[in-house]
Structure formats: structure tokens, C-alpha cells
Amino acid sequence: MFIALSDHNCQFYFQNTSVLENHHWRSCIALLQQSGVFNHFDKKTWEQVEWQLRSLILATDITRQQEFLSRFKKYLDDPNFDFKNNFEQRHFMLQIALKCADICNPCRDW
Structure with missing residues (x-):
């Protein structure tokens, strides 16, 4: 909510929906990809991990x-x-x- 109210440019990336949470999950995914910690996962497993992380982090949005x-x-x-x-x-x-x-x-x- 703060990011949307403060006109931060992140709000435009996430259509003013769970802006901070979207930023957190995308940052999390980027860090995991850069670290290579899950490089041994096949594509399907990685997609499941990514979906679960997204779902978990977006659940922290207080508006929900x-x-x-x-x-x-x-x-x-x-x-x-x-x-x-x-x-x-x-x-x-x-x-x-x-x-x-x-x-x-x-x-x-x-």
C-alpha cells in the first residue's frame, strides 16, 4: 500500500496489486536463480517451487x-x-x- 500511495515506480510493474509482495517474490526468485541452488531441478519441479513461493509470499498481503x-x-x-x-x-x-x-x-x- 505504501508503495502505491508514494507513487513509487514499482507500482506500475505490478498494477497496484500486492506491490510489495510481488516485489518480494520476484526478488526471491531472482536470487534463487542467480545462486543456482535449484539448478538441479527439472523445469516442471522448478515451476512448482516458483508457484509455491509466489503463492506463499503473496498470501502475506494484509489486504487479503x-x-x-x-x-x-x-x-x-x-x-x-x-x-x-x-x-x-x-x-x-x-x-x-x-x-x-x-x-x-x-x-x-x-
Whole structure:
């Protein structure tokens, strides 16, 4: 939100949608590619890793907080919720964990 309100040029790259988060995931991917740490992955595996990182990082956008909280409550109320055996639910739980870490960061005592 700050980047969009401050007229930073990054806002134009990401169409004013999750600007900071888009910048973070693209920077993450660029660093991973430059480091070569995943060079041994085949194309399909790399695309899956990239998708998961993008999805996880974009989930930290605070403007989507209510969406995630509603979905989280729905999962918790579902007796068939099984994140251990369901990829989609497991990925969602990773998003929630990252959101919790992201939200609590400003609360740290500096």
C-alpha cells in the first residue's frame, strides 16, 4: 500500500496489486536463480517451487487478511480437514503460518 500511495515506480510493474509482495517474490526468485541452488531441478519441479513461493509470499498481503481468516475458519470447522494428506489444505496452512510470522514481525521488541 505504501508503495502505491508514494507513487513509487514499482507500482506500475505490478498494477497496484500486492506491490510489495510481488516485489518480494520476484526478488526471491531472482536470487534463487542467480545462486543456482535449484539448478538441479527439472523445469516442471522448478515451476512448482516458483508457484509455491509466489503463492506463499503473496498470501502475506494484509489486504487479503479477511479472505484468509474466513477460509481458515471454514477449514477448522470442517471435520474432513486433513492437511497432512491434502496438498491444497497443506499449502494453505503454510500460507497461514507465513502470515502469522509476517504479522508478528512488527510486534517484536526492538
